Amino acid sequence: MKFDRNTVIGFSLLAVLFIFYFVYNSKQQTAARAEQARQDSIAKAMQPKVDSAALRLNALKADSQLNVTRAGMFQQAASGQEQLVFAENNVFKVAFTNKGGQPKYVELKNFKNAETQQPVRLAAADFNKISYAINTAANQSSQTADLFFSNGKVEQGPSGAQLVSFELRGGDSAQSNTYITHQYIIYPDAYKIDLNISLTQPAQLLTQGNLNLLWQYEAHQQEADIEFEKQNTQVGYMEDGSFDYHTIGKTNIVEFGKSVDWVGVRQRFFNTFLIAKNKFSGGKMEWSMPESNGHIVSQSTANMRVSVNPAATATVPLSLFYGPSDYNILKKEGGGLSKLVNLGQGIYAFVRPLNQFVVIPIFNFFKGFVSSYGIIIALLTLIIRLLISPLNYSSYLSGAKMKALRPEIAKLKEKHGDDQQAMSMDQMKLFREAGVNPLGGCIPALLQIPIFFALYSFFSANVDLRGVDFLWTNDLSAYDAPIKFGFNIPLLGDHLSLFTIAAVVTSLLISLYSMSMTPDQNNPMMKYMPYIMPIFLLFIFNKLPSALTWYYTVSNIITLVLQFIIQNYIIDHDKILAKIEANRKKPKGKSKWQERLEQMQEQQKQMQQRQNKK
Numbered sequence: 001m002k003f004d005r006n007t008v009i010g011f012s013l014l015a016v017l018f019i020f021y022f023v024y025n026s027k028q029q030t031a032a033r034a035e036q037a038r039q040d041s042i043a044k045a046m047q048p049k050v051d052s053a054a055l056r057l058n059a060l061k062a063d064s065q066l067n068v069t070r071a072g073m074f075q076q077a078a079s080g081q082e083q084l085v086f087a088e089n090n091v092f093k094v095a096f097t098n099k100g101g102q103p104k105y106v107e108l109k110n111f112k113n114a115e116t117q118q119p120v121r122l123a124a125a126d127f128n129k130i131s132y133a134i135n136t137a138a139n140q141s142s143q144t145a146d147l148f149f150s151n152g153k154v155e156q157g158p159s160g161a162q163l164v165s166f167e168l169r170g171g172d173s174a175q176s177n178t179y180i181t182h183q184y185i186i187y188p189d190a191y192k193i194d195l196n197i198s199l200t201q202p203a204q205l206l207t208q209g210n211l212n213l214l215w216q217y218e219a220h221q222q223e224a225d226i227e228f229e230k231q232n233t234q235v236g237y238m239e240d241g242s243f244d245y246h247t248i249g250k251t252n253i254v255e256f257g258k259s260v261d262w263v264g265v266r267q268r269f270f271n272t273f274l275i276a277k278n279k280f281s282g283g284k285m286e287w288s289m290p291e292s293n294g295h296i297v298s299q300s301t302a303n304m305r306v307s308v309n310p311a312a313t314a315t316v317p318l319s320l321f322y323g324p325s326d327y328n329i330l331k332k333e334g335g336g337l338s339k340l341v342n343l344g345q346g347i348y349a350f351v352r353p354l355n356q357f358v359v360i361p362i363f364n365f366f367k368g369f370v371s372s373y374g375i376i377i378a379l380l381t382l383i384i385r386l387l388i389s390p391l392n393y394s395s396y397l398s399g400a401k402m403k404a405l406r407p408e409i410a411k412l413k414e415k416h417g418d419d420q421q422a423m424s425m426d427q428m429k430l431f432r433e434a435g436v437n438p439l440g441g442c443i444p445a446l447l448q449i450p451i452f453f454a455l456y457s458f459f460s461a462n463v464d465l466r467g468v469d470f471l472w473t474n475d476l477s478a479y480d481a482p483i484k485f486g487f488n489i490p491l492l493g494d495h496l497s498l499f500t501i502a503a504v505v506t507s508l509l510i511s512l513y514s515m516s517m518t519p520d521q522n523n524p525m526m527k528y529m530p531y532i533m534p535i536f537l538l539f540i541f542n543k544l545p546s547a548l549t550w551y552y553t554v555s556n557i558i559t560l561v562l563q564f565i566i567q568n569y570i571i572d573h574d575k576i577l578a579k580i581e582a583n584r585k586k587p588k589g590k591s592k593w594q595e596r597l598e599q600m601q602e603q604q605k606q607m608q609q610r611q612n613k614k
Helices: 005-046 052-077 226-231 327-333 346-367 373-387 389-404 406-416 420-434 442-447 449-461 498-517 524-541 546-570 573-585 592-613
Strands: 084-088 092-097 102-112 119-122 129-137 140-143 150-156 162-169 179-186 192-200 210-220 233-239 242-247 252-256 260-267 270-280 282-288 296-307 313-324 483-489 493-496
Touching: 052 129, 052 140, 052 162, 084 150, 084 162, 084 179, 092 162, 092 179, 092 313, 102 129, 102 313, 119 270, 210 260, 210 270, 226 233, 226 296, 233 252, 233 282, 233 296, 260 282, 260 296, 270 296, 313 327, 327 346, 346 373, 346 449, 373 389, 373 546, 449 546, 493 498, 498 524, 498 546, 524 546
Parallel strands: none
Antiparallel strands: 084 092, 092 102, 102 119, 129 140, 129 210, 150 162, 162 179, 179 192, 192 313, 210 296, 233 242, 233 260, 252 282, 260 270, 270 313, 282 296, 483 493
C-alpha cells in the first residue's frame, strides 16, 4: 500500500479525533461517577440515623443469651472475662486465652515485620480459632471456642519444657465427672507446640465418637511487597502419605476421603501447621484471598475429623507449629513438613532434588563460617559454575570452531548471495566436513536452565535472606529499589533495581561476546538478539528478590572471565584449524537425519525454482 501526503494527513486527523473522543469520554464518565457519589452521599445523610452502639449492644446480649442456652451443662463457662497467660522459649512467646483454652497469638523473637519492624505475630487476628463441638445437653451443642476455661496456668515440665493447662468442667460441682482439659507443651528451642485434648465421658461429649476440629487461620502481611507475598502463599497437606499443595487465589476447597497427617499454610517465609499424631480420619479445607486492600494475605478454614475411643477417658494428641518456613528446621521436625517449602513445585518439581542435595548443603557449609550472605551467594555461584565448567568448556570450544570457519562461511555468502537455501545446504556440508556441530554451544546452555529455576525457587523461599543487608539493599529476599519513580510503569513497576541493571548489562556483554565468536547470521533478526534478551530480563528481573539478581550478576561476571581465559589461554586455535583440516580428509558418512534434511532442502529449492519460472 502506497502512502501519499494526503493519506498520512487523513490518518493523523483520525488519530487526533480518536484521542479527543477517548479523553472527552473519560472526563464525562469521571464526572458522572463523581455526581453519583455526591447523590449517594446526600441520600445517606438524609436517612434516619440509627444508634449503632445500641444495635451492637443488643446483638452482644442476644449472642450471650444464645451461648448460655447452648452451653447446657457448661453454663457456668458460657460467660466470663478473657484472661491471658504467657509462655515462652528461646524462639517465640505464646499468649494463651482462657476463652476456648487456645493460643491467642504467637510472637516470633528472631523475626520482624518488614513494615512495622515489630516482632512477627502469627495467628493474631480474631478470625483465628482452634475449636470443636461438644454435646452440652439433649439436642444441644456448643463450640469450645465460645466457652471460658478455668485454671489457666503455666508450670515447669521435664527437660526445660513448659506446661500450659486449661480445664472445662460440666455441672454445678467442681467435682463433676465430665470435664475437658487442654494441655500445651512448649519445648526450649522448638517452634512446635504439643496439644493434648483430654476428655472424660467422650461418648457423652462427642457425636458418633468423632471430635470435629475447627482450625481457622488468617495470615497477615509480614513483607513489604504484599503482592509477591500473596503469590508465594499456599495451603498444603499430607493425605494418605502423599503431599499436595494449592496456591491461594480465589476461594477453593478440598475434601479428604483418606487419613490426613497434617494441614498447613505457608505464607512465603512463615508456616503454620495443625498436626494429628494419630492422623485425622477425614475432613475438608477451604481457603480464600480477600480482595480488599487491607493487610490480610489469606484466610483458611479446616474442618478435620478425629476418631476418639469411647472409653471413660480419652486423649487426642495434636501438635501446632508456628515458625519460619525453614527447610532445615522443618526437615528436623519430620512428617514431611519440609515439603511445603517451595524448593521446586509443579512443573518445576524436577529441580527440587538439585536444591535438596546440592544447593542447600553448599549454602549451609558456607553459612557455618561466612557472616555475609551476599558473599555466601557469590561463593555458592562460584562453586556451581566450577561444577558445570566442563559444559562451559564444551560450549566455548564449539564457539571457537565456529569462529575458525567464519572466513569460509563469508565466501559461501559471496557465492550464493540471496539464495538462502543453497547457502544453508553448503553451510551444513561445510560443518559436516569440518566435524563441527553448530548446536554444540546451545546444548550446554540449555542444560543450565534447571540450575536457574532451582536457584529461583531457593532464593525466593530462603528465610535466611529475609531482612539481610548487602551493598545497597536492605533485604536480599526482596527487590532493591534505590531508584523510585513515584509512578507505576506497566510491566516494570514503580522502581528500578540496580542489581537488575547489573544483571542486564553483564548479560548484554556476554551476548555481544558470544555473537563475535559465531559466524555472521543470514537472518537479520539474529543480529538484534543480543539486545532483545537483556531488555526482557530488565522487565522480568526488576521485581525479583535481589539475592537472585545478585546471583545472576556474579554468574555473568564469572562467565565473562571464564570465556576470556578459555578462549585466550586454554583453547589452541591453531590446533582447532589443524583438526578441522584432518576431519575434512576423513571419509564422511551421512546420518539418516542429515540425509532427510538435505532431501527436504533440495525439494524446497526445486519448488522455489518452479515458482520463479511461473
